[in-house]
Amino acid sequence: MAPKICVICSAERAVLKRPKTGQQLCRECFYTVFETEIHEAIVDNNLFARGDKVAIGASGGKDSTVLAHVMKTLNERYDYGLELFLLSVDEGINGYRDDSLETVKRNKEQYQLPLLIVSYEQLYGWTMDQIVEEVGLKNNCTFCGVFRRQALDRGAAMLKVDHIVTGHNADDIAETVLMNILRGDIARLQRCTAIKTLTDDSIPRSKPFKYTYEKEIVMYAYYKKLDYFSTECTYSPNAYRGYARVFLKDLESIRPSAILDIIHSGEAFELREEVKSKMPVQSNCERCGYISSNKLCKSCMLLDGLNKGAPRIALG
Incomplete structure (x- = not known):
C-alpha cells in the first residue's frame, strides 16, 4: 500500500490525520496550520x-x-x-x-x-x-x-x-x-x-x-x-x-x-x-475587594465555612 502524501504540500509523507478536519498532513504542515x-x-x-x-x-x-x-x-x-x-x-x-x-x-x-x-x-x-x-x-x-x-x-x-x-x-x-x-x-x-x-x-x-x-x-x-x-x-x-x-x-x-x-x-x-x-449586579466583595454579585465573594464564603468548621454550609 502506497504511503499517503500530505494534502497541503503534496510532497512529504503524511504522518497524521487531523482530528478536527480529517486532513492527512506531514509533520511540518501540521505545525504550520x-x-x-x-x-x-x-x-x-x-x-x-x-x-x-x-x-x-x-x-x-x-x-x-x-x-x-x-x-x-x-x-x-x-x-x-x-x-x-x-x-x-x-x-x-x-x-x-x-x-x-x-x-x-x-x-x-x-x-x-x-x-x-x-x-x-x-x-x-x-x-x-x-x-x-x-x-x-x-x-x-x-x-x-x-x-x-x-x-x-x-x-x-x-x-x-x-x-x-x-x-x-x-x-x-x-x-x-x-x-x-x-x-x-x-x-x-x-x-x-x-x-x-x-x-x-x-x-x-x-x-x-x-x-x-x-x-x-x-x-x-x-x-x-x-x-x-x-x-x-x-x-x-x-x-x-x-x-x-x-x-x-x-x-x-x-x-x-x-x-x-x-x-x-x-x-x-x-x-x-x-x-x-433580574440577574445579580456585579460589585466587589466587602471583605477582600474581589468581584462578586453578593456582599461576600464565593471564595470568602467558602473560607468562612472552612475556618468555622462548617464547610458544607458554605457550599449550600
Whole structure:
C-alpha cells in the first residue's frame, strides 16, 4: 500500500490525520496550520495590544506547556511586542502539584520566561490536601475552582500584567457549555464561550485555544517533544466535569465537529432583556475587594465555612 502524501504540500509523507478536519498532513504542515490557526484567533479577536505584559497560566500540563511554547513562538515570529510571564498556582496537592510544578520550573528555563508561583496556603491559609480532609472528595473541586480563579488574578496583580492567557481548549469550553445547560445555568453560556472576558475590576483573560482540539494539542506536544506533566489530579475522578467529558468524547467519535457545534450553540443563546434585568449586579466583595454579585465573594464564603468548621454550609 502506497504511503499517503500530505494534502497541503503534496510532497512529504503524511504522518497524521487531523482530528478536527480529517486532513492527512506531514509533520511540518501540521505545525504550520496548528500555529497559524492560533495566530488568526489572536489577531481576529484583538486579544493583545503591543507592549502588553501577559501572564501565561502554567500548570505543567500539556495545554499550558503548548500554550507557553506557541505564545513565545508567535510573539517572536509575528512581532506582537508582548512581555511574557509564567504564572502558576500551587494548590497544595502532594504527589501531584508539587511534581507538575517541577515541569513548570523546567519550562521557565526552556523558554527563558520569568515565573511566579502563588499558593493556596499563602493566599488562603489552606492547602487542597487540608480542604479534602475537611470536606471529603465529593465537593472538593468546587473549592479548588473558586480559589484557583482568584489566585490567578491575585498572582497577575503581583506581576502587574495587563492580560492573562489560559490553556482552555475547544473540548474544555464544549464541556463547560454542556455542564451549564445540564445545570440550567444558561446565563453563564455567553461568558464561558467568550474567547476574551473583561470586567471593570479584573485583569482581562483570554483563551487562544478556543477553537483548538485537545487531541491536536496532544499531537503537537508529542511531535515537538515538549516537556509536560501528564498525571491526572488526585482529586478529579469524582468531578462533575468528568461525566461531561465522557459524553463529549462519545459524541466526537460519531461526529468530529460536535465540539465546535456545541461551542457555537452556546454562543447563539441569548437572554431576553427582562431576564437580564433580574440577574445579580456585579460589585466587589466587602471583605477582600474581589468581584462578586453578593456582599461576600464565593471564595470568602467558602473560607468562612472552612475556618468555622462548617464547610458544607458554605457550599449550600
